Amino acid sequence: MIKELGTNEVVTSRMSGDERRSQILQVAIRLFSQNGFNGTTTKEIARMAGVSEAMVFRHFATKSELYHAILDYKVCEGGTKNPPWENPVMKRAIEERDDYAVFYNFGVGALLHHKEDVDFMRLLFYSALDEHELSQMFFDQFVSRIYEFIGSYIRQRQAEGAMREVEPGIVVRAFLGMLIHHSLNNILWDKKRRLLDVTDEKAARSFAEILLNGIKK
Amino acid sequence: MIKELGTNEVVTSRMSGDERRSQILQVAIRLFSQNGFNGTTTKEIARMAGVSEAMVFRHFATKSELYHAILDYKVCEGGTKNPPWENPVMKRAIEERDDYAVFYNFGVGALLHHKEDVDFMRLLFYSALDEHELSQMFFDQFVSRIYEFIGSYIRQRQAEGAMREVEPGIVVRAFLGMLIHHSLNNILWDKKRRLLDVTDEKAARSFAEILLNGIKK
DNA sequence: GTCTATAAATAGATAGAC
DNA sequence: GTCTATCTATTTATAGAC
Numbered sequence: 001m002i003k004e005l006g007t008n009e010v011v012t013s014r015m016s017g018d019e020r021r022s023q024i025l026q027v028a029i030r031l032f033s034q035n036g037f038n039g040t041t042t043k044e045i046a047r048m049a050g051v052s053e054a055m056v057f058r059h060f061a062t063k064s065e066l067y068h069a070i071l072d073y074k075v076c077e078g079g080t081k082n083p084p085w086e087n088p089v090m091k092r093a094i095e096e097r098d099d100y101a102v103f104y105n106f107g108v109g110a111l112l113h114h115k116e117d118v119d120f121m122r123l124l125f126y127s128a129l130d131e132h133e134l135s136q137m138f139f140d141q142f143v144s145r146i147y148e149f150i151g152s153y154i155r156q157r158q159a160e161g162a163m164r165e166v167e168p169g170i171v172v173r174a175f176l177g178m179l180i181h182h183s184l185n186n187i188l189w190d191k192k193r194r195l196l197d198v199t200d201e202k203a204a205r206s207f208a209e210i211l212l213n214g215i216k217k
Numbered sequence: 218m219i220k221e222l223g224t225n226e227v228v229t230s231r232m233s234g235d236e237r238r239s240q241i242l243q244v245a246i247r248l249f250s251q252n253g254f255n256g257t258t259t260k261e262i263a264r265m266a267g268v269s270e271a272m273v274f275r276h277f278a279t280k281s282e283l284y285h286a287i288l289d290y291k292v293c294e295g296g297t298k299n300p301p302w303e304n305p306v307m308k309r310a311i312e313e314r315d316d317y318a319v320f321y322n323f324g325v326g327a328l329l330h331h332k333e334d335v336d337f338m339r340l341l342f343y344s345a346l347d348e349h350e351l352s353q354m355f356f357d358q359f360v361s362r363i364y365e366f367i368g369s370y371i372r373q374r375q376a377e378g379a380m381r382e383v384e385p386g387i388v389v390r391a392f393l394g395m396l397i398h399h400s401l402n403n404i405l406w407d408k409k410r411r412l413l414d415v416t417d418e419k420a421a422r423s424f425a426e427i428l429l430n431g432i433k434k
Numbered sequence: 435g436t437c438t439a440t441a442a443a444t445a446g447a448t449a450g451a452c
Numbered sequence: 453g454t455c456t457a458t459c460t461a462t463t464t465a466t467a468g469a470c
Contacts, residue, residue: 016435017435020435035347036253036347038252038253039253039255041463042463042464043462051435051436051437052436052437052438053465054438054465054466055437057464057465057466058436061465062464062465125342126346129253129343129346130252140410144410147413166423166426167415167423170419170420171423173395173398173412173413173420177394177396181390181393181394181395181397182390182394185390188345188346188352189353189356189360193353193361195356195361195390196387196390198386198387202387203387206384206387206388206391207387209431210432211431213431213433214428214429214431215427231454234453237454258444258445259446259447260445269454269456271447271454271456272453272455278447279447280446280447
């Protein structure tokens with residue numbers, strides 16, 4: 001936290017309001033994600049952002065408002081950032097009825113996404129345990145769309161006689177279960193004692209194969 | 218909290234030390250499970266147990282010690298309470314190489330177990346996010362054994378030519394993923410907006426079918 | 435916009451009477 | 453074993469100077 005060195009004043013600071021707000025937000029994301037809402041103090045956020053606590057409360061009236069702003073930001077970001085069904089590779093695979101490409105690409109995308117945003121995964125689980133409204137919102141907005149999207153693809157392939165008549169919702173849950181559980185293991189437990197050490201590509205490949213063989217006619 | 222009614226003194230209290238300790242523990246399990254470590258106050262625990270805060274600290278020197286005692290208790294209970302491989306139905310199924318019975322029974326057992334001990338599931342996830350040592354301990358003690366157990370069954374069936382050569386660890390992760398993710402959904406999100414409404418039996422049946430078809434030769 | 439100082443509330447933990 | 457009272461540290465949040 002360099003401020004002054006004799007006459008050579010090194011100015012790190014005096015950001016604009018929006019910059020400062022955004023910086024506090026970024027710091028807070030990391031801390032809330034690491035320690036949860038109750039495990040994070042405003043003092044700590046201020047210290048990590050290199051400002052006084054009063055500054056935090058100037059930008060966000062209460063700690064809850066700050067938390068809300070974070071989840072809001074993250075949920076929106078996650079909800080808009082290229083959903084799988086707008087990925088051209090996926091679109092093509094769907095048109096061509098290349099089941100394996102559909103599920104493999106979806107899977108590998110999900111696993112990479114989880115790995116790139118561990119903070120968000122942790123925030124999401126913390127807020128789900130805390131029963132924060134925004135966790136439910138994320139599910140209503142984002143997860144339910146995935147169920148609809150993959151579910152409808154499966155329904156179509158069943159109608160075309162390519163897949164067995166299993167309830168699509170269960171199939172989606174099975175597939176998402178493999179993927180999310182795998183990421184969850186990587187984030188929460190496998191750090192210390194690896195039960196399973198595979199690349200994302202190999203995991204996605206295996207999960208897609210198991211699922212598709214499991215439901216093909 | 219009935220204490221006295223005129224001369225008719227209704228004695229609810231004066232438990233023995235062990236009874237009181239155990240009662241505080243039960244109350245604390247519920248509260249920690251609902252609100253996590255940092256979200257639960259010793260005051261609240263005391264109030265819910267109907268004793269003063271001083272009593273809580275007589276039985277458990279610190280809040281951390283109380284938390285540790287809970288996880289310890291739960292991890293031991295969970296680790297010893299009839300592991301799947303000691304269930305006679307499972308044993309029989311394994312001997313008879315009835316793959317479907319093996320996976321279905323394991324699955325339905327797991328789902329029921331999760332449903333019966335939601336508190337423990339929540340505690341486990343909270344403590345995993347908090348990176349509490351006992352969460353890791355549970356994995357090392359209990360989850361890794363499941364990987365060994367199911368993994369070795371799969372390896373055997375592969376040697377016998379009944380299953381494809383997929384890495385057993387991945388298959389176990391896929392199956393546990395379906396089960397745990399399903400329970401997690403039921404606990405955390407599906408309360409309000411059900412994405413999927415099926416009985417444990419149907420879910421376990423579908424998951425077992427998908428997995429076994431997915432890896433059979 | 436930023437700080438120092440501080441208020442107000444709540445947290446975990448202890449002392450000592452009964 | 454149990455309570456009341458209290459202590460100390462921490463936490464959220466605000467006031468007011470620059």
